[in-house]
Amino acid sequence: MSRDLITGGLGYVGSNLAKRLLDNGEEVVIFDIWPSSKSIESFKSDVQVIQGHLGNMAEVLNAVQANDIDCIYHLGAMITMPAEANPWSAYNTNANGTYHILEAARLFNVESVIFPSGIVNYGREAPEVITDDTFQSNPSQMYAVTKIFGERLGEYYHHKFGVNFRCVRFPAICGPGRREGLAAYASLMVHETAKGRPCQLPIDEKTQMPFLYIKDAVRCLTSLMNADEGNLSRRVYNIDGFSVPAKEMADTVLKYIPDARIEFLADQNMVKLANDMPNKMDATKAREDWGWETEYDWDKVVQDFIAEVKAHPDFYK
Numbered sequence: 001m002s003r004d005l006i007t008g009g010l011g012y013v014g015s016n017l018a019k020r021l022l023d024n025g026e027e028v029v030i031f032d033i034w035p036s037s038k039s040i041e042s043f044k045s046d047v048q049v050i051q052g053h054l055g056n057m058a059e060v061l062n063a064v065q066a067n068d069i070d071c072i073y074h075l076g077a078m079i080t081m082p083a084e085a086n087p088w089s090a091y092n093t094n095a096n097g098t099y100h101i102l103e104a105a106r107l108f109n110v111e112s113v114i115f116p117s118g119i120v121n122y123g124r125e126a127p128e129v130i131t132d133d134t135f136q137s138n139p140s141q142m143y144a145v146t147k148i149f150g151e152r153l154g155e156y157y158h159h160k161f162g163v164n165f166r167c168v169r170f171p172a173i174c175g176p177g178r179r180e181g182l183a184a185y186a187s188l189m190v191h192e193t194a195k196g197r198p199c200q201l202p203i204d205e206k207t208q209m210p211f212l213y214i215k216d217a218v219r220c221l222t223s224l225m226n227a228d229e230g231n232l233s234r235r236v237y238n239i240d241g242f243s244v245p246a247k248e249m250a251d252t253v254l255k256y257i258p259d260a261r262i263e264f265l266a267d268q269n270m271v272k273l274a275n276d277m278p279n280k281m282d283a284t285k286a287r288e289d290w291g292w293e294t295e296y297d298w299d300k301v302v303q304d305f306i307a308e309v310k311a312h313p314d315f316y317k
């Protein structure tokens with residue numbers, strides 16, 4: 001049995017990952033800036049939560065050493081909007097935090113460090129399809145600056161010190177419970193209508209960006225963790241998902257919720273931000289090296305999402 005540390009384990013991806021690791025019979029320790037959260041309500045007695053700040057090196061080193069950690073899923077971060085609101089704090093959490101995690105892994109011989117980077121790293125000049133080697137040019141946000149830094153620092157710790165750093169670049173993640181940020185429109189159009197509420201989206205019908213369902217995202221992280229080292233030709237892998245215009249996404253929701261009321265009320269700032277995102281991620285290397293396959297296309301997402309919301313009405317309000 002492996003003892004896993006999830007930084008940011010109270011967050012959206014982290015709490016879903018914690019649940020999956022527990023289901024797989026692993027021991028889970030969460031390191032987060034908060035003491036607890038509703039996100040782990042159903043399994044909080046099965047995990048240990050350490051309250052700490054990623055920017056505080058001693059707290060990070062102590063959490064790893066004192067708990068005899070085998071593997072670190074380093075998910076803790078200040079993401080897009082909070083990072084832009086306070087870039088200094090985002091630098092400390094994201095850049096220094098990743099440095100502290102890699103030092104902990106080096107000093108205490110942690111078996112592997114899994115790190116999620118993302119599509120946000122690609123600026124306006126990026127091509128429509130992002131390959132593993134597409135240049136990550138001119139990031140306009142502190143969040144992206146620190147994600148690119150994390151990728152490069154992880155590669156350095158791998159070649160210099162042999163730290164088993166492995167990284168994925170995710171598209172935007174959607175699923176039940178995801179309600180904030182630019183990419184939340186995909187989740188909101190299912191969530192709100194499954195709850196019988198009307199849904200107004202701040203984007204237009206042509207808006208399109210790549211998404212990955214939360215269940216695929218957590219499976220992706222554990223698959224990369226379990227991949228044979230001998231098969232890995234690189235440390236950082238692009239992950240694909242699906243990419244469908246918003247109108248087609250809404251039509252799929254209507255197929256399963258015929259009385260759904262979805263309205264496009266475009267906010268031109270949001271539309272512009274969405275249009276600046278690349279349309280597609282190419283995950284050829286992840287497929288070749290460790291057998292990555294997206295399981296959920298949008299049609300399958302909608303069906304599973306509706307079932308989840310209906311199965312847990314008090315959790316998904």
Ligand SMILES: NC(=O)c1ccc[n+]([C@@H]2O[C@H](COP(=O)([O-])OP(=O)(O)OC[C@H]3O[C@@H](n4cnc5c(N)ncnc54)[C@H](O)[C@@H]3O)[C@@H](O)[C@H]2O)c1
Binds near residue numbers: 012031034075078
């Ligand atoms: N959600 C996406 O679409 C997406 C896409 C690509 C990559 N990622 C990456 O996946 C990871 C998780 O994303 P998420 O969507 O779950 O975000 P989230 O905001 O829901 O979770 C982040 C967690 O980090 C914690 N945290 C923040 N500052 C901290 C600090 N100083 N010390 C300790 N903990 C701190 C927060 O409390 C939160 O629980 C992030 O690293 C993010 O960059 C997410």
